[in-house]
Amino acid sequence: MTGARAVLDIVTGTWRAQALHAAVVLRLPDLVAEGCVTGADLAAAAGAAPDPVVRLMRLLVVLGVVEGDDHAGYRLTPVGELLRTGVPGSMRDLCLLYGDESHRAWGAVVSAVRTGRAGFEVAFGHTLHEHLAEDPAAGEKFLRAMNAGSEFFADLPDAFDFGARHTVTDLAGGSGLLLSTVLCAHPHLRGVLFDREHMVATAAKHLAAAVEPDRYDVVPGDLFRSVPAGSDVYLLSRVLQDWDDEDCVALLSNVRRAMTHPDARLLVVERVIDGSAVLPLLFDLHLLVMAGGRERTLPDYRAVLAAAGLRLESVRELALETSLLVAVRGDDR
Numbered sequence: 466m467t468g469a470r471a472v473l474d475i476v477t478g479t480w481r482a483q484a485l486h487a488a489v490v491l492r493l494p495d496l497v498a499e500g501c502v503t504g505a506d507l508a509a510a511a512g513a514a515p516d517p518v519v520r521l522m523r524l525l526v527v528l529g530v531v532e533g534d535d536h537a538g539y540r541l542t543p544v545g546e547l548l549r550t551g552v553p554g555s556m557r558d559l560c561l562l563y564g565d566e567s568h569r570a571w572g573a574v575v576s577a578v579r580t581g582r583a584g585f586e587v588a589f590g591h592t593l594h595e596h597l598a599e600d601p602a603a604g605e606k607f608l609r610a611m612n613a614g615s616e617f618f619a620d621l622p623d624a625f626d627f628g629a630r631h632t633v634t635d636l637a638g639g640s641g642l643l644l645s646t647v648l649c650a651h652p653h654l655r656g657v658l659f660d661r662e663h664m665v666a667t668a669a670k671h672l673a674a675a676v677e678p679d680r681y682d683v684v685p686g687d688l689f690r691s692v693p694a695g696s697d698v699y700l701l702s703r704v705l706q707d708w709d710d711e712d713c714v715a716l717l718s719n720v721r722r723a724m725t726h727p728d729a730r731l732l733v734v735e736r737v738i739d740g741s742a743v744l745p746l747l748f749d750l751h752l753l754v755m756a757g758g759r760e761r762t763l764p765d766y767r768a769v770l771a772a773a774g775l776r777l778e779s780v781r782e783l784a785l786e787t788s789l790l791v792a793v794r795g796d797d798r
């Protein structure tokens with residue numbers, strides 16, 4: 466590949482993402498699955514103009530989302546299947562957030578890199594967390610997108626030995642999907658879902674549908690004030706990524722205080738920067754742009770954990786370049 470071609474491939478990356486976003490907003494993958502297989506049928510069903518739909522579809526063929534053509538008809542590839550509504554593993558909701566709010570925040574990436582302040586604040590006039598607090602629909606959309614990028618949740622029940630544990634508290638647990646995944650895999654466990662007051666309704670609804678009512682509690686609160694004490698296991702999935710080191714140490718110190726059992730474990734799920742994998746590096750900038758947050762290296766995690774009185778005990782790889790970091794109380798040596 467020439468240098469010029471490599472530059473073109475990089476700078477047109479957002480065009481690919483935005484084309485996919487348009488397809489998902491127009492429900493083209495759903496419509497293909499429902500039997501609309503020509504550009505004209507798709508355009509009619511989507512309420513769009515036929516010529517641009519045909520042009521979008523022929524790009525989607527080259528991107529590997531659909532196969533076929535306008536004469537023979539289009540079919541979804543395995544990639545296209547993942548863009549349908551409501552199918553197992555669907556990533557449609559991720560496309561909807563990344564192509565809209567995230568894309569607008571990325572529009573302020575130059576300012577974010579210059580100042581270290583989240584591009585989201587520049588684009589929206591308030592922080593991501595204020596945005597989620599002010600608009601319940603935005604909160605639900607965000608949590609649906611988080612779920613749509615969480616293939617690695619399924620790895621967690623087997624990546625840690627929950628056998629001798631009794632209680633699991635998922636801190637800033639978002640939609641409740643991770644907690645329900647762990648509780649369903651280990652029927653002897655009880656769980657606590659902890660998140661901000663304005664976010665817990667979604668989790669409560671999800672847990673009510675997935676787990677027996679006497680096996681969990683939903684507790685609203687603020688990680689920076691205090692954390693429910695006495696759990697055997699604490700989960701912190703995709704939370705430290707949103708905060709700078711000082712905030713991480715503050716919230717981890719609250720977790721450490723809550724770990725009253727000497728044998729308690731903190732399970733941190735994050736993408737760890739190891740220098741070569743591209744996803745953690747992309748998400749590192751994405752977190753700067755969205756929340757002023759960051760991805761970290763293993764030494765970075767060791768340092769913030771140690772500053773909060775915790776010690777990194779082990780690391781395991783999960784799906785999608787994500788890692789499980791297990792931490793213990795720093796006095797347990």
Ligand SMILES: C[S@@+](CC[C@H](N)C(=O)[O-])C[C@H]1O[C@@H](n2cnc3c(N)ncnc32)[C@H](O)[C@@H]1O
Pocket residue numbers: 594611612615636637638639640643659660661664686687688689701702703704707
């Ligand atoms: C990136 S999401 C991760 C959600 C979930 N753990 C997951 O992996 O899908 C971050 C979560 O942190 C929660 N959060 C942010 N600030 C918080 C605070 N001060 N106290 C408790 N939860 C908070 C948000 O409401 C959101 O659910």
